[in-house]
Amino acid sequence: MTATTPPAVHVITGATGFVGGAFALELLQETPDHLVCLVRGDDDAAATRRLHDALGHAAEMYDVPGLLPAILERTRAVAGDITDDALPACADRFRAADGTAPGTFWHVAASLKYEDRHADEINLMNVTGTHNVLELAKALGEPVFNHVSTAYVAGRRTGLMHEEFPGDTESANNVYEATKTIGEQKVAASGLPWRVLRPSIVIGHSATGAATSFTGMYGFVSSALRFRRAVEKEFGNLLQHRQVPIIADPDIECDLVPVDLVARSAVAIGRTGALGTVYHLNNGGSPTVGEVIEEVFALTGLRKPRFVSNRGLLTAIDLKLDEGIQFYASYMINGKRFDQTNTESVCGAGAQRFDLDRAEVSRFVRWYLDRIESDGRSSAPARASFAFKGTRRVAATAG
Structure with missing residues (x-):
């Protein structure tokens, strides 16, 4: 009799949002795994209803209604907020029913505001929030931490941007870019196994044209x-x-990139990509x-x-x-272009391209x-x- 490997467990922040929702759907489609998502709500039941509503809407928008049963059966939410310093104390609520700790953590939630007048809020979400979820990941036994940043940590620099750390915030155009740079630095210094995923300007689904959020x-x-x-x-x-x-x-x-292209490459990288590495999820077309x-x-x-x-x-x-x-x-x-060497080493040449x-x-x-x-x-x-x-x-x- 052949032993079967039980489904893995992933933790996701931002799963009710545009990019995080696409990541969740891609994980459900490409793996048998279970997802535990940090979602705001009065309690876990309310947060789970909100999660299922958001993912169900995304599945409808992206014409994948066949994922609806998987959404109901393989996803649940833990009520909470990345800005809560007590978040690490909730680690046990993210474990599977049999006590299995998550093997992968996807941090997607972020503030997309940029104005100086919102600096405190942006820092709270993108810097303090990243610190809190890193501490949660440590409390969960140090799963692989996939951190979603932005290709525009490149700031005011021009030319070819390599898949490496910018090193400082001096070139940032605004407080949003600066906080995303700091967030990356916190991830790299965390002691966790990590990857940094950098989308460019994310737009709707390549097939349907639909989006579930309207920034960019x-x-x-x-x-x-x-x-x-x-x-x-x-x-x-x-x-x-x-x-x-x-x-x-x-x-x-x-550099406009469809959300499903970002999700497809991110999940492929999150399953087999080298650790301690930066990946550009931009569009070669x-x-x-x-x-x-x-x-x-x-x-x-x-x-x-x-x-x-x-x-x-x-x-x-x-x-x-x-x-x-x-x-x-x-x-x-x-003007800048984003190198895709690391991404193509996992996804294949031309995989991260939509003309x-x-x-x-x-x-x-x-x-x-x-x-x-x-x-x-x-x-x-x-x-x-x-x-x-x-x-x-x-x-x-x-x-």
């Missing part, structure tokens, strides 16, 4: 749409007669910044933009858009705009609102 590219789309609507409300058809200037280098890469911005402008009712190099060429009206997209500014001017031409960019943006319309929203969610008080005098000369 979707926030830029929202800003363009809200800008157009605000200008029309204040100045009528002004934007039908002029190109809006935008500070960007149209020829550099805009990315479009250019110019292609993305031009498609977004066209689909949100704006004329083709005029690419400029400094704020001195912007009118008071243009500066409103510039202020509204500040989070994205560094991605539009600091995004203009038609594909349009497909993802159209899905999002259709979602906004079907939700009946009068305006799209965005990081900034647009008010033009005191700018009416520039309308006549804003050509």
